[in-house]
Amino acid sequence: LAQNARKGVLKYATLGLDTSDPHRHTGSIAVQQSYVEALTSIAANGAVEPFLAESFAVSPDGLTYTFRLREGVRFHNGDLLTARDVAANFERVKSKVKGGWLVSALQQVSKLETPDDRTVVVTLDEPFAPFLNLLSELWILSPKSAGWDETISLPIGTGPFTFGDWQPKVKLVTPAFADYWKAGAPRVEAVEFDLRDGIDKSLALRAGDLHIVSVDLQAAQDLQKAGVAEISGLKDTAWYFAAFNNRKPRKPFDDIRVRRALMHAVDKAAVMNFVGGDKSIVTNQLVASGNIYFDQALHDADEFRKPDLDQARKLLAEAGVTPEDHTIEFVSWQETHPQIVVQMVRKLGFKVNHVALDDIGTQKRLGQYDWDMSVTNSGPRSDIFLRFVRLMSDGPNPVLWGGIQDPELDSLIKQAVREPDSDKRKEFYLQAFRRTMEKGYFFVLGHAPDFIAIRNGIKGYDPGFTWACHWASGGVAVTAIDA
Amino acid sequence: MSARPIAMMPAGRRASFLRRHCPAGICLPAAIVLLLAAAGLAAPWLTAHSPLDQDLLQLNKGPGAGFPLGTDHLGRDILSRLLYGARSTLAVSALGTVIAFAAGAGLGLLALTLGHWAERILFAAIDLIRALPGTLLALLLIVGLGSGSGPLTIALGVSFVPVVAYVTRAAYHREAARDYVLAAASFGGNGLHILSRHILPNIAGTLITQAAIILPRCIVTESVLSFLGVGSSPDAPTWGRMIADSSRFIERAPHAIMAPLVTLVLLTLSLSLLGNQLRRRFDPIRQETDVPGPAADPAPAAVRPVEAGGC
Amino acid sequence: MTHPVLELHDLDIAIAGRRIVLDLSFAIDKGETLALIGESGSGKSMTALAIMGLLPPNAQLGARSRLLLDGVPLRPDDETAMRALRGRRMSMVFQDPMSCLSPFMTVGGQIAEAIDRAGAADRTSRRERLIELIELVELPDPPSIVRRFPHELSGGQQQRAMLAMALAAEPRLLIADEPTSALDATVQAEILALLKRLQARIGNAMLFITHDLAAAADLAQQLVVMRAGEAVEQGAAGAVLAHPKHDYTRRLVSTRSILRAAPAPAAVTRGQPAVEVSQLAYDYPVRRLFARPWRALDGVSLRIGAGETLGILGESGSGKSTLAKLVSGLLRPTSGEISLFGAPIAHARTIDRDLRRRCQIIFQNPYGALNPRLTIESAMREPLELLRLSGSGSAEKIERALADVNLGPEYLHRYPHQLSGGQRQRVCIARALLSEPELLICDEIVSALDATVQMQVLLMLKELQATRGFAMMFVGHDIEIVRWISDRIAVMHRGRIVEQGDAAAILTAPREPYTRKLIAAMLPPLPDVTITDATQVA
Amino acid sequence: MARVLSVLGTLLRGLVQCACIVMLTFLLCRVMPGDVVDVLGLEGGLTAEQQAQMRHDLGLDQPLAVQFGDWVTHAVAGDFGRSIRFDRPVMDMLATAVPVTLRLTVLSFAFGLTLALVLALAATARPSRLFDVLIDGVNIWSIAVPTFCAGVIAILVFSIWLGWLPVIGGLLAPVLIIGLDNAGQIVKQLREELKEAVTLPHVRTARAKGLSPWRVSVFHVMPATMGVVLALSGLVLGSLVAGSLTMEVLFALPGLGSLTLNAIHGRDYPVILAAVTLISVSLVLINTTMDVLHRLVDPRLA
């Protein structure tokens, strides 16, 4: 059945692929899931679901995790997946890999046991709440993969597709894996991931050259109007924010009153509407409503919901600042919506020197801390911790948030991470977030989903929680092309 | 050979003063160029909108009341962007052209005047620039020097230096081989004297034509760089940026790209006409006295005026 | 055989509304030669091109004009009809062989094209015909010539190749448009002789265009003298030359005669020589890597006494201009010594202003020697300023200098393009004389001028020299002119001076073979005519 | 022999030029803000220490001279290293990119040159207002209309509205657009040149021989314009070597241009350097080839 039912090549274009070594990825992850899978995955509602592990259990102290592996899972080379393979992957990431989210998580692992071929027991030094979620990105590969000791050049995973021909920044072809463990999957002959930058994906989709693509709001609207595709969005939203230089703030932008005044000038609803249309949400938090970490009370108390220029001017007067005397060094990516914020800020009288740079240019410039304000955004994550960790003093790549250095904040986040109890954990995170607001490190403008357009005739695909193209309960494995 | 000199025009024909001194071939394009420049300067009085003001409820609106040329993808008034854009666009491209000429023609002439070795060294350096395609070079330079209108202008200028330098060199050598240059040298005229008195006036026509081509090409290159993500600052109303930005919305809002594009084509056309005309103006005599050079001079008869002989 | 080969009736040609040729009529019989002579721009070439149907696209033929080839009317504006005749019934040899032969094709290839055109049957017969033609025009070593490109031939050989092309079809009518004027005297004589012999063999009619009276007299039975598009005089060659009726023809004839009577040599003043040159060598620098520099001058030594005129004679490319530039300090020699009035300049970094003042140079091409953007006045003012001679009186000085060369003050505000070639050359002379030089270097200053104008300029120059007493280095390739003006002559060949000595002696008793060849090529003198006195010419 | 030597001389000079270019590029690379570690850390996966460690491992913290020396020693041995970004041999990446650009270059060059020649020849053979306007139009188009604009319009019309061409990877549209652009750059000069060439004395001689018009144009007029045609071709080809950057980006052609652009944006030094080296070497080769061809066509230059 499986053989005959497979039909067509699915053309998929969202994010790129940086490396053929799934353990060494440091960022964008939307492609590798098609050929490698993890013990867990994130369901469309954000919950952790079993994947290669058919079940898992956590000890009450939050220190011991026991995984029961699915039976009959085969690697692309035909080998059966065993507990030892899983342990080897844990070991490899722990010892060999230098960057990435997982590295710090795995530093906590003190003991790895494989009592039998299908059981893996992991013991941590101290409780680490995001562990299960983060494991959804610890891909399990056959230790026989070429380059295992250095850089894996030909990953052998268990995914529904196998790693085929890869041309960086051009394309990756992944042919279907006949012995995939899930019955009836995959349903297409291959997935061709388009990895090119700069192409107009929506036009290509309209011309029929692509099937599933990520698009911005304007393109999504066009596609909808043209009636060629259905528009959906990643279930976890991206959050948009304005940040200030927190590491080396310049006068007068170190003054919380000035920062608040600037925020009062911004019409969050207008910006968010531009970015996300009617799918956008105006709020002041890291997550959107519906997420368990969302706090309704805090949301309701958002004083910046509506622009208030009078209030802004009042605050500026209080701080003794004449806007006309100051030029805001404003940094952003080459996106459109920061221009809207810039224009709103100008209304207060500030001069703005807006520098829009390519990704790395922005990164570098922000890292120099010679700017005042920036507007950027951050995408879906498998765990809330990955949002908070960026606000920590020694967190990875903190520049988007102005390089906050606040021991108090650090300790609140650490407490949250160590807290096995979810209610208490939520409370710690909330406290931490409140602190950022009080200090005026950055202000959330709102949330909007990253839009995904699915061409008519593609069946069974709906975007998941993150950018992942494949997860236990959905994704490219169950996607079919209607003739 | 081709057109007869003015001296040969039938004496009876009388042209009006304006016709004679400013024929349509020069007046019209010159008027268009000046108009565009003036529009840039007078932008604040010509339009009520600021080029930066956004009306987020009126994105990509076609021409209509309030917005004579419509709005762009951020709800900005295209007319005012076009007008204010004339300023920055013309400034950047003119400055780029000036840089290209200062380095290509200025340095080029200096080196040529200084002699064989200076020429070799300078042109070896210029060949370095020439060994990379212009756009790629500009791209590398901007990424290297950092964005902003300064580096942009420099990159534009530098990428056109080789063209200018080579045209200048060819024109210089053509001119330097003429006998009047030798004659001036035989009177003890130094390099500077020969350059300013004899060579410069005679190659000015060629240089002007070249400038008329390079100026619009600066604008186009700027738009290409914007398209590639390294142009001027994102809200700067330059024509190049406008073209690059609105190319994404060409289907929804064709007017947004047409406005700057048509203006650019108009400017280019005018400049090219103007360049041609000016060169012709500059060189009413050239056609006639252009002798191929001392070595190949077999048929001076062909370039001799008819009223030869007799006195 | 009742019809002449070519008949022209009332030929009118206009270009862009300007009449170039007016009411020209003549006829040429089989085996006969008609010479068309006249000043430059008088419409000789246009006439020839009209017959061939090769007029420029903007040219128009008069309505009344009738051209007949063997009694059959020609339609010069019907390209297809004319093409059928070209290269079969009539063919043409052009003035400048170098530029009229395609540089991209071997000589053999180009002649073969003409043979094909004339109708060659197969490869072998074409090859035979090719060799035959090459032998016919007396080119050496046919198999090797065939494979060469035009630039690998000398000017004379190029012209012979052109002739071979034109003769491929044994045409009824051969048009030769100044076939020798771009060639050296030695070669010229050979080509003319060849034309004569060929005509005797093939029996073609020939239209021979020239501005050289001697050549016309040598070759033609009939003569048509043109001026400004009109035939001012025509008839049997001997009669026209012996009794020129029209003023223009008379001037033309007398010019040649004046040259034959050399003026008395100038009294050479003893004392410091104006120029002394010893063992001079010059290499033109190369622009490309690994290329060998071109040695244009090698081991040249000479001396010009004060007030003396040294003539430099030599074929094109022999290094005459290079020598002139070196002596005037415009180039620095590779080796050797030059001293001007006793001051060595060969290796001096700069030449001081006084020396510059004392030595002036005039160039071959009057069209290039004046900046088209400067009025005559500013052009004349330039040397005064540069030589620091300008003062309150410079305006008068300039006017006087112009008057010396017979140009009125009305020329001051003209631009060069508003002057004729002769006038321009006179301006150049006036400009050179402004600084009252003691040495004047003239680099072929009359070669580009019409015969009649040439004489005006030469006479004037001689007169000025007589009053001012400057020394002169006169470069030229016309033996008669050089002999007429010089006291002594140096003959140059391939960058060397092969012989030098007293002007009369060199021409009457040449010692070197090259010189002898040069002299032998001089055309026989024209039949004696009544010579109006020299001043009447100017 | 002298001919060979002089060609070698030109080549040698060109190679020295390439070396300088590469050095300059190396310096430019290093003044570009950010490096590949920043790129990798972009998504936030790297802490400051991890980044420092990575830089150390990649040798990015060594003195420039050392890095450059290193690169050169390897490059001379034909080893262009591995892309730091993608950890693949640079040669492999070039090997996939070059054929794409080559195809694009050759096709659009052929089209552009043919178009220009045809236009210029037609205008010379039958002078008419129409051809002059056409030539001027193409010329102004190439000066004033950025190729990407034409590209966007072409995509809209031919791919979306008419559905004739694919948006991605299709060669036809970019070839036509670049070709037209190139034609515009050379057609005017070509026209002037031909205009002059038909009045050349040796062309008149050919006509006087009674040769047929096509024989005259092919064997006598064309060779005379070859010098200019070759020079112009060199110019156009040179600008094409980097692939037409914008066209490759717009039509998603994975050629040398996109590769270079991506490498610049990704601060992938080994790739930038290798690509720039390749591009400048090809330019030198093109120039030399044109030079040699010119000498072959024109026996006077030999």
Ligand SMILES: Nc1ncnc2c1ncn2[C@@H]1O[C@H](COP(=O)(O)OP(=O)(O)OP(=O)(O)O)[C@@H](O)[C@H]1O
């Ligand atoms: N293509 C042309 N367009 C306009 N005028 C021309 C053209 N060719 C020649 N003329 C003019 O036609 C006149 C006659 O020229 P033609 O070439 O017949 O003179 P020529 O007697 O052969 O002179 P020369 O002895 O110098 O060869 C000249 O005044 C010349 O300027």
Ligand SMILES: Nc1ncnc2c1ncn2[C@@H]1O[C@H](COP(=O)(O)OP(=O)(O)OP(=O)(O)O)[C@@H](O)[C@H]1O
């Ligand atoms: N600038 C130059 N570069 C290289 N070679 C040159 C240059 N000028 C002249 N020559 C060569 O030097 C040789 C001598 O040239 P020169 O001009 O002195 O000859 P000429 O005797 O004056 O000839 P003509 O009678 O034609 O004026 C020629 O073979 C010429 O080709």
Ligand SMILES: [Mg+2]
């Ligand atoms: Mg003539």
Ligand SMILES: [Mg+2]
């Ligand atoms: Mg000479």
